[in-house]
Amino acid sequence: MDNTEIITRYLVEEFLPDVDVTELPPDYDLFAGGVVDSLALLKIIDWLGERFHLNLEDIEIAPDNFRTVHAIDSFIGAAGAHLVGKGMS
Amino acid sequence: MLEWTEEQQELRAGLRRWCDALNDGRAERERASVFDHTAWKLVGESGVLGLPFGTEWGGLGQGLLTTMYVLEELGHSCRDGGLSFSVTTHMVSTGVPVQRFGSAYLKDRYLPGICEGSTIGAHAISEPDSGSDALNMRTTATRRGEGWVLSGSKTFVSNGPVADLVVVYARTDPDAGPLGVTAFLVERDTPGLSVGRPIEKMGLRTSPFAEVFLDDCVVPAANVIGRPGGGFLVLDHVMKWEILCSFIVNVGQMRHRLERCVDYARSRTQFGQPIGSFQSVANRIVDMRTATETASRWLYDTATRMERGENVTVDIATSKLVASQANVDTALSAVQVFGGNGYTAEYGLEAELRDAVAGVIYSGTSDIQRNRIARMMGLDKRKG
Ligand SMILES: Cc1cc2nc3c(=O)[nH]c(=O)nc-3n(C[C@H](O)[C@H](O)[C@H](O)COP(=O)(O)OP(=O)(O)OC[C@H]3O[C@@H](n4cnc5c(N)ncnc54)[C@H](O)[C@@H]3O)c2cc1C
Numbered sequence: 001m002d003n004t005e006i007i008t009r010y011l012v013e014e015f016l017p018d019v020d021v022t023e024l025p026p027d028y029d030l031f032a033g034g035v036v037d038s039l040a041l042l043k044i045i046d047w048l049g050e051r052f053h054l055n056l057e058d059i060e061i062a063p064d065n066f067r068t069v070h071a072i073d074s075f076i077g078a079a080g081a082h083l084v085g086k087g088m089s
Numbered sequence: 090m091l092e093w094t095e096e097q098q099e100l101r102a103g104l105r106r107w108c109d110a111l112n113d114g115r116a117e118r119e120r121a122s123v124f125d126h127t128a129w130k131l132v133g134e135s136g137v138l139g140l141p142f143g144t145e146w147g148g149l150g151q152g153l154l155t156t157m158y159v160l161e162e163l164g165h166s167c168r169d170g171g172l173s174f175s176v177t178t179h180m181v182s183t184g185v186p187v188q189r190f191g192s193a194y195l196k197d198r199y200l201p202g203i204c205e206g207s208t209i210g211a212h213a214i215s216e217p218d219s220g221s222d223a224l225n226m227r228t229t230a231t232r233r234g235e236g237w238v239l240s241g242s243k244t245f246v247s248n249g250p251v252a253d254l255v256v257v258y259a260r261t262d263p264d265a266g267p268l269g270v271t272a273f274l275v276e277r278d279t280p281g282l283s284v285g286r287p288i289e290k291m292g293l294r295t296s297p298f299a300e301v302f303l304d305d306c307v308v309p310a311a312n313v314i315g316r317p318g319g320g321f322l323v324l325d326h327v328m329k330w331e332i333l334c335s336f337i338v339n340v341g342q343m344r345h346r347l348e349r350c351v352d353y354a355r356s357r358t359q360f361g362q363p364i365g366s367f368q369s370v371a372n373r374i375v376d377m378r379t380a381t382e383t384a385s386r387w388l389y390d391t392a393t394r395m396e397r398g399e400n401v402t403v404d405i406a407t408s409k410l411v412a413s414q415a416n417v418d419t420a421l422s423a424v425q426v427f428g429g430n431g432y433t434a435e436y437g438l439e440a441e442l443r444d445a446v447a448g449v450i451y452s453g454t455s456d457i458q459r460n461r462i463a464r465m466m467g468l469d470k471r472k473g
Binding site for chain 1: 224264265266268316318319321322325400402461465467469470
């Protein structure tokens with residue numbers, strides 16, 4: 001499974017009980033669609049930290065990093081690279 | 090159980106010595122619903138306002154747990170529940186977010202006054218149409234040149250009528266959900282910011298709250314706490330501190346209440362015996378003790394794990410539920426133990442009960458805390 005699929009699966013399982021994994025496009029606006037509210041955001045941040053071994057202090061929590069599955073995917077890729085750069089991978 | 094060092098115990102004892110002076114005239118202030126600037130000055134001199142803030146800004150440089158331990162003493166020895174509430178509101182509303190997320194400029198400019206108490210702090214989150222659903226706020230901030238223009242109105246702002254500095258949460262992006270809110274540090278005399286009259290309320294009467302109006306209020310970009318769009322994360326951090334600090338004060342109040350009830354139950358006689366020898370009275374006091382200890386353990390345990398960097402979302406909600414309900418229950422029990430005397434203003438217990446009710450509402454109502462726990466437990470999800 002690639003990261004896009006892992007993230008999609010997580011979001012569907014956690015926040016979209018009536019939706020099939022194939023029904024959440026990677027460019028779907030998670031804010032506009034009401035998928036990511038405040039508690040969901042906290043859960044996602046925590047999950048990203050655990051699942052991708054990211055230090056929460058290193059996660060840049062900006063809207064553009066959380067708006068779509070694609071955005072989350074590319075930002076954890078960048079955060080991972082950043083950690084590798086710091087010798088923490 | 091946590092064990093406190095001699096240094097921590099001395100810090101706590103140091104605060105205790107100021108409390109007699111803070112208690113002078115409490116009943117009259119409560120009756121008149123006034124915030125006492127003289128008492129506030131004493132609080133500032135005691136050093137308590139700077140407990141968790143860096144020594145470079147005049148604070149005492151203590152961690153969360155020591156701060157809570159000393160604040161518990163404030164609850165135990167200071168009989169002015171409103172004043173204590175103003176203290177924790179001041180500390181967590183402005184100093185805590187500035188120290189955690191603020192720029193060097195914001196820290197240098199504001200933390201010294203916050204530590205000293207010469208600058209009184211408040212925060213404005215709730216609005217007439219969005220309380221529990223706070224992030225659905227209508228107050229907006231739009232970028233104009235070097236600053237942001239704030240427009241909207243806030244309500245129930247504790248310390249509002251006496252504040253010099255208000256952290257205002259406003260929506261900066263209508264399409265970014267929880268990441269579309271920003272925290273602004275706004276000075277009281279900024280043109281466009283006005284504060285309504287203190288709103289009369291049930292308890293905590295010496296801690297005034299009011300509406301805050303923002304009418305094209307221009308705030309410099311340098312006064313954003315953290316990053317634009319990061320207001321929810323600021324608020325989440327502040328709420329954790331608010332719950333731990335406000336409710337540990339309540340634990341101190343509960344301990345004092347318990348001591349009074351034990352004394353009274355041993356000295357008051359009916360049917361030729363101390364009332365404490367009647368099982369119903371004894372059980373009521375035992376339940377008070379259990380509730381107090383349970384609240385204390387939840388709060389200190391959650392703080393310990395938060396300091397370790399653990400995820401405490403559920404534990405914060407549980408601590409708040411447990412402690413706020415324990416405060417209401419023990420306050421009602423104390424009134425009952427004291428009988429008719431408990432119902433009189435002279436004994437101060439009816440005021441404690443009125444004060445305690447606020448705790449099941451502010452920092453997220455009990456219903457909202459249950460909702461949070463239920464969601465974190467996955468109860469909103471379908472199985473399979
Ligand atoms: C003493 C005191 C001090 C305060 N200080 C401040 C302050 O300094 N700054 C500030 O911004 N605000 C402050 N507040 C405001 C406080 O945060 C709000 O009152 C609180 O969040 C509830 O919002 P509300 O009053 O609009 O009630 P509402 O949100 O209208 O709730 C009304 C009732 O409906 C219930 N309810 C609402 N939504 C749900 C749901 N989804 N599920 C189940 N039940 C629900 C609530 O639990 C409550 O019983 C203070 C309040 C008090 C009492």
